[in-house]
Amino acid sequence: MRLFLLAFLWLLPAWAQGGGEYLLGRVLLLETERGLAQVEVGGRVEWAQLPADGGGFRPGERVLLYREGGRLYVTEPDRLPWMGLLLGLFVLLATLLGRGKGVRGLMGTFLSLLVVVYWVVPSVAAGGNPLLYAFLGSVGVLLFTIYLVHGVNRKTTAALLGTLLSVAFVLFLALLFTRAMAFTGLASEEALLLRQWGGVDLLSLFLAGVVVGTLGALTDVSVTQAAVVQALSHANPRFGLGELYRRGMEVGYDHIGSLVNTLVLAYAAGSLPLFLLLTKDPTPLRFLLNTEPFAAEIASMVLGSLGLLLAVPLTTLVAAWAFQGGKGGPGEGHGHAH
Incomplete structure (x- = not known):
C-alpha cells in the first residue's frame, strides 16, 4: 500500500x-x-x-x-549502490535456486511492477478512478505472474480465475466496510500531502492499495490449490466436481491454517511505528483504535487475509470444474509444498 x-x-x-x-x-x-x-x-x-x-x-x-x-x-x-547489491543477491539466488521458474518469476515481477508504476499510477494521477485502474492493473499483473511463470494451461487459468474472483470479493467487502466506518482515505502522511494537491479520490486510492497489496499472496495460494486439484484429477479421472472439490479442500484447510496470518504479519511488520504509538499515546486504547490511521491499518490486514481465505475455496471450485473427469493434460505437480 x-x-x-x-x-x-x-x-x-x-x-x-x-x-x-x-x-x-x-x-x-x-x-x-x-x-x-x-x-x-x-x-x-x-x-x-x-x-x-x-x-x-x-x-x-x-x-x-x-x-x-x-x-x-x-x-x-x-543508498542506491547498496540497494543494487541487495537486489543483485536476490536475483542471483532466485536464478540459482529457482532455475527456469526463478528467472520467469523475476521477469513476471519486473513486468508487474511496470504495470503498476507506469500504467496504474499515471492513470490515477491523471484523474482516473483508482478502483477501476487497480482492478484492470490486477488483471495485467496476474497475466504476467501466472502465465509467464507457470505457462498457459488449465491449471494456470483456474488459478487466474480464482484469484480474480477473490480480488472482486475483497473489493466488494472493502467498499462495504470502508463506507460503514466512514473512512476518508486520510490515514497516512502521504495521503495528507495528496489532499493538499487535490484531484485524487483518496478513499478509492486506499482501496486500490489494499487490492494491489494482496496480489502476490493470492497468486501463491491459487496456483498451489489448482495444482492440488489437477494432481487429484489425474490420480483418479473418475472424480467429479463435488469429489474433486471435497478432496482438494482437505489440502486447502491445511493451506488456510498456514496462511491465515501471512498478510497480518506482513502488514504489521510495516506498521510497527504506528503500533508503537499504542504504548506512548495517553489516549485510552478503545478511542485510539477508533482513529482512522489505526482502523485503516487493521482493515487492510483483515481484508487482505480475507482475500487469502476466499482464494482457497474459490480456486478449488474453479479447478474442480476445469479438471473433472480427468480433463486436461498430464499432471504438472504442485506449485510448492507448505
Whole structure:
C-alpha cells in the first residue's frame, strides 16, 4: 500500500513537485557545530546545510543534495549502490535456486511492477478512478505472474480465475466496510500531502492499495490449490466436481491454517511505528483504535487475509470444474509444498 502511494507521489506532474533541483555529491568536510558540510557536486566544492540532527553523515560518503533558492541542502545518503547489491543477491539466488521458474518469476515481477508504476499510477494521477485502474492493473499483473511463470494451461487459468474472483470479493467487502466506518482515505502522511494537491479520490486510492497489496499472496495460494486439484484429477479421472472439490479442500484447510496470518504479519511488520504509538499515546486504547490511521491499518490486514481465505475455496471450485473427469493434460505437480 505504501509503495503504491510512494509511486503515485513520484509520478505526479512536475508542477506538484516544487521548483528545486536534486543533485548527487560527496561529503568532503563536516562542520556539525555550524550545521554545514563541504561537498563536491558537479566538479565544484560548495557548502551545504545539514539536517537539524546532523544526519550522521561521514566524510567521503556519497549523498543526495537539494538546491532551492540558491541554497544547498544535504538530504539523504546515497543508498542506491547498496540497494543494487541487495537486489543483485536476490536475483542471483532466485536464478540459482529457482532455475527456469526463478528467472520467469523475476521477469513476471519486473513486468508487474511496470504495470503498476507506469500504467496504474499515471492513470490515477491523471484523474482516473483508482478502483477501476487497480482492478484492470490486477488483471495485467496476474497475466504476467501466472502465465509467464507457470505457462498457459488449465491449471494456470483456474488459478487466474480464482484469484480474480477473490480480488472482486475483497473489493466488494472493502467498499462495504470502508463506507460503514466512514473512512476518508486520510490515514497516512502521504495521503495528507495528496489532499493538499487535490484531484485524487483518496478513499478509492486506499482501496486500490489494499487490492494491489494482496496480489502476490493470492497468486501463491491459487496456483498451489489448482495444482492440488489437477494432481487429484489425474490420480483418479473418475472424480467429479463435488469429489474433486471435497478432496482438494482437505489440502486447502491445511493451506488456510498456514496462511491465515501471512498478510497480518506482513502488514504489521510495516506498521510497527504506528503500533508503537499504542504504548506512548495517553489516549485510552478503545478511542485510539477508533482513529482512522489505526482502523485503516487493521482493515487492510483483515481484508487482505480475507482475500487469502476466499482464494482457497474459490480456486478449488474453479479447478474442480476445469479438471473433472480427468480433463486436461498430464499432471504438472504442485506449485510448492507448505
